Amino acid sequence: MRQAVLRKPQTFFLDREAPIPIPSNHEALIKVQQAGICGSDVHAYFGKHPFIHCPIVLGHEFVGIVEQCGDGTEELLGQRVTVLPSLACGRCPQCREGRYNICQTLKVIGCQAPGAFAEYVLVPKDRIFTLPHALDWDLGTLVEPLAVAVHAVRRAANIGGKNTLVLGCGTIGLMTTYVLAAYGAGTITAVDYEAARRTLAESMGANKTLSPDQPLQKPIHTAFECVGIAQTTNQAIACIEKGGEIVILGVFEEDVSVNMGLVQDKELSMLGTLMYTDSDYAEAIRLLDANPGAVRQLITHRYDLDQIDDAFQFLASRPSEAIKVIIRP
Numbered sequence: 001m002r003q004a005v006l007r008k009p010q011t012f013f014l015d016r017e018a019p020i021p022i023p024s025n026h027e028a029l030i031k032v033q034q035a036g037i038c039g040s041d042v043h044a045y046f047g048k049h050p051f052i053h054c055p056i057v058l059g060h061e062f063v064g065i066v067e068q069c070g071d072g073t074e075e076l077l078g079q080r081v082t083v084l085p086s087l088a089c090g091r092c093p094q095c096r097e098g099r100y101n102i103c104q105t106l107k108v109i110g111c112q113a114p115g116a117f118a119e120y121v122l123v124p125k126d127r128i129f130t131l132p133h134a135l136d137w138d139l140g141t142l143v144e145p146l147a148v149a150v151h152a153v154r155r156a157a158n159i160g161g162k163n164t165l166v167l168g169c170g171t172i173g174l175m176t177t178y179v180l181a182a183y184g185a186g187t188i189t190a191v192d193y194e195a196a197r198r199t200l201a202e203s204m205g206a207n208k209t210l211s212p213d214q215p216l217q218k219p220i221h222t223a224f225e226c227v228g229i230a231q232t233t234n235q236a237i238a239c240i241e242k243g244g245e246i247v248i249l250g251v252f253e254e255d256v257s258v259n260m261g262l263v264q265d266k267e268l269s270m271l272g273t274l275m276y277t278d279s280d281y282a283e284a285i286r287l288l289d290a291n292p293g294a295v296r297q298l299i300t301h302r303y304d305l306d307q308i309d310d311a312f313q314f315l316a317s318r319p320s321e322a323i324k325v326i327i328r329p
């Protein structure tokens with residue numbers, strides 16, 4: 001089979017003769033239809049991801065068809081599916097509480113195990129989610145980033161009727177906007193430098209969009225930081241009302257200095273959030289099945305597997321045009 005191996009930063013090797021993997025008893029073999037490029041894949045491509053190391057086959061947002069189950073069962077064969085890519089241990093204290101996303105020895109398909117920028121990928125059978133009829137391949141590919149937003153919004157105490165702020169309108173910020181609208185948040189304000197992304201945020205359900213230099217209308221109760229830098233974190237700390245919450249989705253490339261004095265004085269809650277659980281994945285599928293809204297518009301570009309270097313270079317260099325870029329093996 002063909003697979004794209006990231007051998008070292010900015011260097012994919014298209015291996016055309018990799019053996020098709022053989023599923024063990026608890027695994028299934030998926031024939032990959034398509035896979036999205038995630039922000040974390042871009043970090044890894046440039047050698048800047050702390051937990052993804054070369055050589056690796058990236059790709060954790062994918063859809064495909066079940067081709068074979070290691071235990072010989074047939075009920076999943078031929079099904080259109082997406083896969084929750086976490087490989088949790090199931091035994092540590094966090095796993096035993098059902099918080100598989102923060103398993104002490106968490107590995108992720110496409111991050112620490114071979115991923116879906118390949119013709120076939122092996123997955124644990126119990127991580128498979130069958131796609132309902134209404135979810136075509138594109139919507140199915142967007143379940144994974146949507147589940148990140150579902151988990152983040154569920155981390156906040158109670159969003160109903162509350163004014164919310166989304167800082168950063170990349171895929172995750174846009175998905176967060178969509179979930180906030182679906183859950184009946186009050187005014188949703190989305191902030192981004194790029195006008196094209198602000199327009200997308202409006203179609204995803206933002207009531208107001210601003211560029212970072214424009215003044216915010218208060219009060220705001222809950223902020224979602226979807227960039228991973230000091231500036232947006234401090235903006236959230238400064239603008240939310242006393243007793244409010246900040247949910248941190250951004251991936252920080254470096255340590256930052258933030259105004260902890262205000263966190264203390266305003267009795268703010270700061271909540272980290274990582275990936276998702278099974279129930280977040282099921283909820284993401286349910287939301288898309290009920291009303292996909294403008295979610296499909298997040299897919300802006302498509303590349304074949306043998307153009308994967310071009311896809312990554314394009315995504316990194318054109319943030320105003322590229323939101324979700326799809327690779328087709």
Ligand SMILES: [Zn+2]
Nearest residue numbers: 038039061144
């Ligand atoms: Zn991702």
Ligand SMILES: [Zn+2]
Nearest residue numbers: 089092095103
């Ligand atoms: Zn665990």
